[in-house]
Amino acid sequence: MNRPAAFSGQTEFKTFRSRSAPVSLVLTLLMCGIHFLSSIAYAEDSSSDQQSADRLKQLTLEQLGNLEVTTPERAPEQVRKTSAAIYVITQDAIQRSGATTIPEALRLAPGVEVARIDSNKWSIGIRGFGGRLSRDALVLIDGRTVYTTLLAGTYWEVQNVMLQDVERIEVIRGPGATIWGPNALNGVINIITKSTKDTHGTLVTAGGGNVDQGFMNTRYGGGNGKTFDYRVYSLGFVRGPEYHPDRNNYDSWRAVQGGGRMDFVANDRDSFTLQGDIYDEGAGETVTSVTYASPYQQIVRGTELLSGGNILGRWQHTQREGKDFQLQFYYDRTNRREPNFADYRNTFDVDFLDRFRLPAGQQITWGFGARASTGRNPTIVSGLYFIPETRTDTLYSGFFQDEIAVVQNRLSLQFGTKLLKTNYTGLRFQPTARLLWMPNDKQTLWAAFTHALRTPSDAERAFYLSGFTGTFVNGLPFFARFNPNPNFKSEEMNGYEFGYRHLLRRSLYFDLAAFFNHYNDLFSEDIAGPAFVETNPSPPHVLLPADFGNGLFGTTRGIEIAPEWRPLPSWRLAASYSFLQMEISRRPGSADVGTAPIVEGSSPRHQVTAESDFDLSKTLSLNLTYRYVSGLPAQMMRSYSTGDAQFAWQAKPCLRFSVVGQNLFQPYHFEFASDPGPNVGIKRSVYGQVAWQR
Amino acid sequence: MKLAHRTGSRIRSPQPERILSKSACVFLVLLLTAFQSAGQEPRPSESQVEAAYLYNFGKFVTFPPNRSANSDSFQICVLGKDPFEGILAATVRGESINGKKISLQRISSVQQGQDCSILFVSSSEEGRLPAILSTAQRLSLLTVSDMKNFAERGGVIELVRQQDRIRFEVNLTAAQESHLALSSELLKVAIRVLQKNSNR
Numbered sequence: 001m002n003r004p005a006a007f008s009g010q011t012e013f014k015t016f017r018s019r020s021a022p023v024s025l026v027l028t029l030l031m032c033g034i035h036f037l038s039s040i041a042y043a044e045d046s047s048s049d050q051q052s053a054d055r056l057k058q059l060t061l062e063q064l065g066n067l068e069v070t071t072p073e074r075a076p077e078q079v080r081k082t083s084a085a086i087y088v089i090t091q092d093a094i095q096r097s098g099a100t101t102i103p104e105a106l107r108l109a110p111g112v113e114v115a116r117i118d119s120n121k122w123s124i125g126i127r128g129f130g131g132r133l134s135r136d137a138l139v140l141i142d143g144r145t146v147y148t149t150l151l152a153g154t155y156w157e158v159q160n161v162m163l164q165d166v167e168r169i170e171v172i173r174g175p176g177a178t179i180w181g182p183n184a185l186n187g188v189i190n191i192i193t194k195s196t197k198d199t200h201g202t203l204v205t206a207g208g209g210n211v212d213q214g215f216m217n218t219r220y221g222g223g224n225g226k227t228f229d230y231r232v233y234s235l236g237f238v239r240g241p242e243y244h245p246d247r248n249n250y251d252s253w254r255a256v257q258g259g260g261r262m263d264f265v266a267n268d269r270d271s272f273t274l275q276g277d278i279y280d281e282g283a284g285e286t287v288t289s290v291t292y293a294s295p296y297q298q299i300v301r302g303t304e305l306l307s308g309g310n311i312l313g314r315w316q317h318t319q320r321e322g323k324d325f326q327l328q329f330y331y332d333r334t335n336r337r338e339p340n341f342a343d344y345r346n347t348f349d350v351d352f353l354d355r356f357r358l359p360a361g362q363q364i365t366w367g368f369g370a371r372a373s374t375g376r377n378p379t380i381v382s383g384l385y386f387i388p389e390t391r392t393d394t395l396y397s398g399f400f401q402d403e404i405a406v407v408q409n410r411l412s413l414q415f416g417t418k419l420l421k422t423n424y425t426g427l428r429f430q431p432t433a434r435l436l437w438m439p440n441d442k443q444t445l446w447a448a449f450t451h452a453l454r455t456p457s458d459a460e461r462a463f464y465l466s467g468f469t470g471t472f473v474n475g476l477p478f479f480a481r482f483n484p485n486p487n488f489k490s491e492e493m494n495g496y497e498f499g500y501r502h503l504l505r506r507s508l509y510f511d512l513a514a515f516f517n518h519y520n521d522l523f524s525e526d527i528a529g530p531a532f533v534e535t536n537p538s539p540p541h542v543l544l545p546a547d548f549g550n551g552l553f554g555t556t557r558g559i560e561i562a563p564e565w566r567p568l569p570s571w572r573l574a575a576s577y578s579f580l581q582m583e584i585s586r587r588p589g590s591a592d593v594g595t596a597p598i599v600e601g602s603s604p605r606h607q608v609t610a611e612s613d614f615d616l617s618k619t620l621s622l623n624l625t626y627r628y629v630s631g632l633p634a635q636m637m638r639s640y641s642t643g644d645a646q647f648a649w650q651a652k653p654c655l656r657f658s659v660v661g662q663n664l665f666q667p668y669h670f671e672f673a674s675d676p677g678p679n680v681g682i683k684r685s686v687y688g689q690v691a692w693q694r
Numbered sequence: 695m696k697l698a699h700r701t702g703s704r705i706r707s708p709q710p711e712r713i714l715s716k717s718a719c720v721f722l723v724l725l726l727t728a729f730q731s732a733g734q735e736p737r738p739s740e741s742q743v744e745a746a747y748l749y750n751f752g753k754f755v756t757f758p759p760n761r762s763a764n765s766d767s768f769q770i771c772v773l774g775k776d777p778f779e780g781i782l783a784a785t786v787r788g789e790s791i792n793g794k795k796i797s798l799q800r801i802s803s804v805q806q807g808q809d810c811s812i813l814f815v816s817s818s819e820e821g822r823l824p825a826i827l828s829t830a831q832r833l834s835l836l837t838v839s840d841m842k843n844f845a846e847r848g849g850v851i852e853l854v855r856q857q858d859r860i861r862f863e864v865n866l867t868a869a870q871e872s873h874l875a876l877s878s879e880l881l882k883v884a885i886r887v888l889q890k891n892s893n894r
Binding site for chain 2: 050052053056057059060061062064065066067068092197198225226268320321408409441569570
């Protein structure tokens with residue numbers, strides 16, 4: 001576990017000026033694009049249209065159904081009609097990016113900041129507030145919340161999915177609409193795997209390289225394609241350390257995981273899904289281990305021992321279009337053993353969602369859910385403990401939403417509220433109102449207001465976290481400790497959003513979102529009183545008591561622009577620019593020790609991404625991505641630019657070879673400082689992969 | 695502790711981005727020239743495949759006898775905003791079904807569909823779907839559309855996009871109510887056949 005920033009002495013920071021390198025690169029890429037275009041004669045003349053039409057109509061129905069078509073040159077229908085800043089990372093985009101993990105794939109989405117801390121850890125934020133646990137973003141995998149109430153957030157290193165079986169990742173920036181679960185303060189990341197109907201057959205992928213040293217994914221799926229289908233999968237990988245200036249290569253990572261899914265269609269109306277995963281991992285890390293007995297503080301190198309599993313069942317009942325319900329249950333087991341801390345956790349969750357139509361074009365959606373999560377946290381080092389050691393967090397939630405089609409297919413108004421009660425809060429409302437206007441088939445305008453909150457977790461309410469700060473004048477060791485704060489309240493925000501989407505031509509699409517968020521009662525690190533001599537825990541020491549408070553407030557504002565262009569059916573260009581301005585301040589009278597500049601300075605102000613996916617022929621494709629991230633003053637990180645490339649060859653319908661290069665611009669670069677010790681550089685890496693499918 | 699980082703970040707070759715991107719550009723263009731001559735066969739578009747389906751469906755449907763006598767051509771009609779943009783015309787050019795030459799017609803109202811055999815309902819008509827379907831049923835038209843839940847709402851054939859493929863669902867009850875006989879081959883290939891369960 002990593003200590004809060006206030007203890008790592010990062011009070012001083014220096015800003016680095018970004019250079020114009022990214023601008024020149026974008027220009028070069030643009031020139032490159034123009035060069036491309038001028039060298040290509042538009043092949044879409046009528047004679048080739050006629051040829052392909054003649055070829056296609058000879059095919060049987062079955063052959064037509066097996067033909068792969070180009071991705072539609074427009075945003076999917078559900079995206080067009082969404083009154084939120086949604087970005088969908090498709091299976092195709094994941095494959096083309098060469099990403100080997102979910103966090104790396106998330107770099108494709110605008111407004112999302114992904115910074116790799118080391119080989120197995122990331123800091124991820126949406127519209128600011130990046131952090132190791134992404135505490136303001138709700139993450140779901142096939143409807144299962146992987147956000148933990150232990151320390152509020154998501155442990156990314158245990159969210160492995162077989163990327164080939166992901167259908168899409170929906171990234172919603174901004175406070176999610178009412179139907180999403182709690183703690184979706186700044187965004188929702190919804191990972192959806194394919195239906196088992198679409199994963200028939202055997203798939204084996206294997207490969208390796210200098211950092212992703214070896215990996216293998218296997219899947220077998222079958223069924224009749226109509227009423228019963230299934231798949232089983234396994235994945236395993238070994239990932240080597242990133243660059244360590246002191247050669248303390250502690251961050252190797254290995255994992256094995258297996259699982260499966262069954263989809264059963266009982267009749268026209270009822271379908272059932274049952275799925276589960278089981279995993280075992282070791283992720284190397286260094287942690288600061290604090291003890292009240294000598295040696296007081298040590299940087300310990302060790303391995304996170306991570307294992308667990310989950311099982312989820314879902315029943316969907318569709319009466320008719322617009323009238324359906326869904327009942328879902330899951331159980332999740334998490335075992336986490338770190339050198340200074342442990343968590344053994346059982347989570348049970350049940351959710352119900354119902355939709356029906358009312359006259360006058362109203363669509364009602366409502367639902368409720370309950371969750372109980374029991375964790376045991378035995379003390380491993382005396383400086384870090386929970387009281388009581390075993391606790392149960394409960395959460396009851398409900399929601400109601402009415403979507404009114406004011407003008408059919410043109411103007412709709414949505415309002416609703418989420419209701420929430422946890423073991424740390426009373427009943428809380430989180431209302432939203434959203435307006436969607438589609439003046440024609442090509443344009444969408446939307447605006448939204450949402451009140452959202454992040455509920456207290458065990459981190460603020462049951463957690464004792466000590467830091468060693470030196471020896472006091474009287475010779476006693478001097479510690480500071482965060483104690484639980486029974487008065488810690490929810491962090492709150494009022495979000496104002498606006499968005500515009502425009503399909504300018506069949507091949508050119510443009511998405512813009514702007515936001516202004518106002519936050520109150522944000523997490524702060526407060527001094528809770530004067531230092532005193534404490535004898536228990538022994539031996540005697542000087543203690544400065546502290547706690548996590550609600551001492552910060554502030555605003556964020558920003559804009560995200562994401563154009564997409566298909567100059568040719570075989571060539572897709574996508575880009576995004578994300579601007580973020582955070583202004584976080586300490587509330588008058590707060591005893592915060594200086595968290596505000598750290599929060600402010602840990603998210604990039606500017607981010608640029610550019611992708612080029614080009615099918616050179618029917619069997620060869622070349623995919624390039626570029627990204628620029630501006631500096632993080634509080635992390636003492638410079639801005640950086642880097643890029644990835646993938647060259648793939650579909651040698652046979654069943655056999656695909658690819659070579660992926662990542663972070664190609666420099667031998668290594670730094671993205672985020674969070675581990676104790678020198679910063680970890682993210683290496684240039686290359687891996688090769690073979691995929692066999694039949 | 696942070697010193698290492700500062701020295702580390704100073705070791706940076708001059709503008710590697712520019713050098714890399716230039717060489718990448720040259721590489722790309724070389725690749726392109728190499729493969730252009732190889733003859734590129736891109737994936738078909740969604741519309742091309744849908745047009746091929748529309749042409750094919752006609753072979754698997756038997757229309758009620760009183761209908762087929764009406765006209766000497768087999769008409770495929772597109773109701774509403776035509777998404778095919780000439781692709782459908784290219785597909786059916788010179789083709790015939792059951793000895794009848796296929797002709798195309800764009801119509802703006804289902805009332806004009808009296809001579810049609812296959813009716814493609816564009817997604818622009820979604821708001822008027824119930825009225826369209828009831829008229830189409832009376833006229834014994836084979837209704838096809840790619841709008842969502844078309845089959846569930848009473849259309850005969852819904853073209854469904856599954857991943858990168860276009861497949862179709864059939865509403866058998868709707869076909870029967872329109873007095874259309876669908877061949878078993880068509881039903882076999884359909885990913886889903888909707889049918890009112892008469893046992894219940």
